[in-house]
Amino acid sequence: MEKVKKLLKARELTSLVFLIALFVIVGAMNPMFLDPSNVSACFNSSVVYTLVAVGMAFVLFIGEIDVSVGANLGLTAAVVGTMLRDGQSLVLAIIVAIVIGIVIGLINGWGVCVMGAPSLIFTLGVNGILRGLIYLYTNGAWVENLPKSFKDFASVNLIGSVSVYYCCIIALVIVIHLVLTRTRQGRYFVAVGDNAQGATLVGLPTFKTKMLAYVICAVMASIGGVIFCSRIGFVTPMSGNGYEMKAIAACVLGGISLAGGVGSVIGSAIGAVIMSSISYLLVFMGFSSNYDNAITGIILLVIVVIDAVIQHRSLVKNKHDRLLARVSQDAPAPSVQAEKGGEA
Amino acid sequence: MDKVKKLLSRGQASWNLILIALLVLEFVIFGAANPKFLRPQLLFTAVNDNLAVFMLALFVTLVMCTGGIDIQVASLVGLTSIIIGVAWQDFGFSIWGACALATVVVCLCGALSGFFIAYCRVQAMVITLGGSFLYSGLALLVSTLSSTASYESISGFPDDFKFIANYQVGGVIPFQILIYAAMLVVAFILLHKTKYGRKIILTGVNQSAAEYSGIHTRRVIMSTYVLSALAAAIAGIVLTAYLGTAKSDLGGDLTMDIITAVVLGGTLSTGGKGSVIGTALASLAIALLRFGLPLCFKIGTQYLDIPVGILLVAVIVGRSAATNTGIVPWLRSLFARKGSSKASAQ
Amino acid sequence: GLGLVGCGGGSGSAATTAAASGEAAGGDVAGKTVAFIPKITGNAFFESANDGAQKYAKDWGFTVDYLGSSSASASDQVGIINQAVANGVDALCISTVDAAGVSDALKKATDAGIVVTTWDSDAQPEDRTLMVSQGTPEILGQMLVDMSVDGLKQRGKDPSADKITYAWHYSQATVTDQNSWQVAAEAIIKKDYPNWENVHPDNYYSNQDAEQAKTVGAAVLSAFPDIDLIICNDSTALPGQLAAAEDAGYDAQKITITGFASPQSIKSYCENGTIYNWGLWDCAVQGAMGCYVAAYLAAGNTVKVGDTISIPSIGDVKVEANDSISEGATTGDENNGVVLLPERLVFTKDNMNDYNF
């Protein structure tokens, strides 16, 4: 019973409930949607978003932000795309992608952690530079005709109609979640975001943790770029445009606070599925496409508002319950009770 | 060097000086490279073309001072524009009536988002992201009410409407720049000279403490979103007049430019500090950079993101390196210590 | 009267026919500067057009400045036009985002003595001199319908008798040209193929976002598994839709997907048998022609409706009246009119390798 209660309290669960509710509502509007292949398609199509959102989660944990992930993804996709198109090996391409991610992560980390620049501005600047570099690198042209085998890999299914990529992502998210919650170092991310000064004071490697968060975020986006190439098969210079905002929204949908210190990667992964499946769901809802943006906005607003109200209510209620319990005569002892001293 | 450091750490006034220095530098370099740059006519053109960003950034500054962010204003510009067009063309409103209607609707939109942020305590970035979808979607829906297809723009506005954007006072100064100047003054007085502005700032520093000081912080927060929506309405009207067409996606891509101008102007993205003058100077500096680089150095317009990004990064890093207050520099001092303790050991 | 078929290849003989053979003997295009303004940068279509313009212009001896913004907005374009005017270019060649929106800016440019021409997407006819057009919405709408019919036919369907279900998938409801083609094509379908049924008359949009194009594409396929035809008149939507179809196991025998995109971007899907045909026009030649006529007029030449301009290494093109592309449009006495582009192209397995854009 206790366990169930605790599980119900888990923040990710509300996001999952929202996701399921969304599926059920769409299913009610159009029963065709309830086919498992559709549901798994929603998950499959969220792979890139999930990667970016999970990476973003790290940066949000530490209480910072990274709005350069979109351009990072685009740049990596362009570089990897050209390499593969020109017949380089996949392994080399992936290594290059990771290197790009690490470099960008280190630059962001340097600006924010070493130089102390506000993260929003700094990464905004980096975003502009990277976006410009994409044009410079590709001359504005598209990268097309990626090798078929590489593209085909995206449509290989592993379990039922769930793609290999998504299975890998699930595994990755679970591993990251376990590392974050079960290991000492894993907790450092949220701790640093919760109270950086306090973290330093108890000897946590604040600087390293922050740098690491930025590097992880950037590398995830870069890997997202590789998978983008594989899934989509062509790279436009606009690839990844606006992903940063969607990733942030996904994280918030999943219960991560922009103030830092709160949330889990599972939440952000679920949020990413919500964000990316909206355009899939809209097709099944059957509304005129003129409503697309309005409905997307409404879904987003409704979820975050309801969620925030619920969270706030429960916080207030907890506090009130505790306070009322103190006053009532035969209530259990207050949580802090000084043992009676001899003097009394 | 030490003097520069001290100056930099002296807060907003000195920051404004830096921005002015940046502007002067731009004038000198661009002017030297291509004297055409210094023609007032051209400079006004550069400003005119960015005026929507200028106007919006002013009031987004207020929002960011409360610790929020507003990424929906850009979509409200489009909503304003299309409401004006549809109301005027299809519903028989007078052009000014249509403007009034658009202003009211857009302010309500701002109020709605502000309400969610202030009273439901949802993070501003997400609410306004949702808002930007919702309001651009609304704009599209409004456009379907018109006999003109959504993909075509509504044009043919009366001359006295286009006047607000195209009339040139004394034959040189575009009237819309005067509108901007008026907004600048209003925003400046609001933020820096009134009790309301003080409330905005204090709310941004510490909302709880502001509550204990008797400030209705939620009202204050919500009102800033209404104000920025109002600015979006004005910008939408001016832009519609300037382009002579109403379309639902007008101005939809200004968000990043606005945020860039505000933060470069010295407003803390965490709230509690900000400057309208700084925002104005920063937006001008960026506009001139974007105008001057292609003009004087033949840099392709599609690559302009790079120099603007570099400017942003360089300026911000320079500033952070020079000031030493706050948590982050404190953290930084931890890592810079190695050197200093070595020095002291000698 | 169409000009030549663009061959996308290089232009070997550059200055051989350099002297324009127009009636009015004007100046030489050499040394002029033309601002070439796309709707948006980073789009394959406009980038190929730029490539073409740059390549030909080098041979012709004038400069093409490619000035674009990464977002398709009228206000950005106004800024870019003003920028170009400030730069003191000799001529502008623009694909407008919003004809009315850039109207004032183009007028000012003309007042400043700059020749304004348009290509791809027209300005208001009185705001420019010549337009290098790929065709009217009706022509392009007809082309989309024809390609669809061909695709259906090769699957053994009878387009005029069988019940054909179809849908549109392109970028946005607010984009001018794609919507105008769609509207024109719908009218043709209503008239010629009343047996076709549009399963979603409000169209599907994917905002020129490659991932969204694939996601929407996949959703359409599973929401309407038996759909016969998807028309993607957007260069991002078409490959996205094809990728989704490939993933879902569709091929050109099960579904007809067609639309506008460059041959290179679709080639691999065609090789896989997912698509039968798709179309475009030689945007490289179109861009080059736009720049040439701009420079030509800027050099002091004048043309009237009915005149021909001979473009070195492309061929002779005829100036037609404005009402040939938009009904009821009037044409100015001099230096106003439309040049219709080299033929529109339909690509299939057989010819797609002939084009390198």
Next chain:
Amino acid sequence: MTNETQSSPAAGSADALREVVEDIKGRSKLLSVHDIYKSFGTNAVLKGISLEVDHGEVLALIGGNGAGKSTLMKIIMGIYSADSGDVVIDGDKVDISNPKAALAHSIYMVPQEPMLFPNMTVRENITIGFEEKANVLNERLEKVMGQTGWHMDLERKAMTLSIAEQGMVEILRGLMRNPEVLILDEPTSALTFDEVQSLFNCVRELQKQNIGIIYITHRLAEVFELATSVAILRDGIVAMQGNIKDFTREDLVRGLLPPDASNIRSDTAAAARAIDYDADPVLELQGFSGYGFKDVNLKVYPGEIVGMAGVVGAGRTEMATTIFGMEKPLGGKVLLDGKDITGKSTADVINAGINYVPEDRFADALFRIRDVSENTTSSLLCGKRLGNFLLNFKKEEEISQQYVNDFRTKVTGLDQEVGGLSGGNQQKIIIGRIFASEPRLVILDEPTRGIDAAARGDVYAVLNKLRESGVSILLISSDMEEVVELADRAVVMFQGRINSEFQKADISQDNLMSAAFGVTSDKGAVSA
């Protein structure tokens, strides 16, 4: 015999200085610092500090607000870097460049302001950063909690803790660390009597285990109760230092004061004035209930100081914040001058004439990145005194300057950011803010927490002046001494209810203490 160490380089010759340093080094104490200099910008805070602490020693470090005690400790802990000077442990010079290095040398500091992770549980807060396995840690935590006798709900989120509870978590953290040197920076400022006693027991226990302890406090009584040696910081130097046995209370007071200062506390012992209990009360609570308190009946008369005592969690803060419009009341009435103000908004309550000093300075009172005058006048914004719409900057400056002068707040100017001020000076500015709103009644929640003796005297003097001008004060304080000294009448809250009331003559620490634990009662309302 007091050995005054004049280690100011300006005063002593370099040779003499070196001798002292060599001497200290020679003895190889557990921890010593030599000749530490530190300035923030132009503000020279530490001007050559040398101190030492040995195994089994409790060094009491005292000094006025802003003397630099916390700064010195932060240097030892590696949070700040000294401009010059050495830290020596067991005779070896060490380079402590960050807290991690300090921890590696078994130094731990319980900071003055709690620095918990608000979104983590109490358990995580205490155990984070340790290398040991979770179950080992939990066992140890149980043991430590047993020692102190503090039983906390370990699964509660830290953000729901009151400031006192946060302090306790910080102390538990420190005790868990098993350090060789434990620094306690004003650990008792937030605690009530009983927790203080258990803390003392723990400190004595640690002392027996040969641990060196640096104990910072403003309460001189604690110095004599706990310390083995004492050091006084003043004006950036160690003004006095030596074995506690060599000092009397008067010595310490003299050491704390600038050499030329007169006795600052002279006016605080002003004779109790007769309060007119027949007048209409300024504030009247009738059966007032809310979250955390119930059926409170209380009258506060003009010019009266009513003390309100109680243990942590008694519900005093809740009652105050509910009166102040921050929480919804559940029943009863609040009358101010006979006018019902129950459930009004904070702004209305302030305008009606009540103002409140919150107990959690950082969370609820300070605007850290804004300047002194903005902090002083913040609660005038909801009224008309600073103008109707435009801000009256002149008036603002006048008011701010007045309270800086009145309280002798140590600031470089009205445009100084308050985040850089010492805790005591911050508190003075907040009290100034409250008085600036010219209230009829002031509720002070732990007003002198973290304030040094001199500032405390200033605050008391202001309170007395205020009361003379007819302002009433409701003084919520866990410092019984303070209640005894100031209050004209005292009430005690126990488990959300007022269980006893004492007239001036009856107020004594014993009485208050017993009532606070619900042991005895004058009114028989105690629920035992």
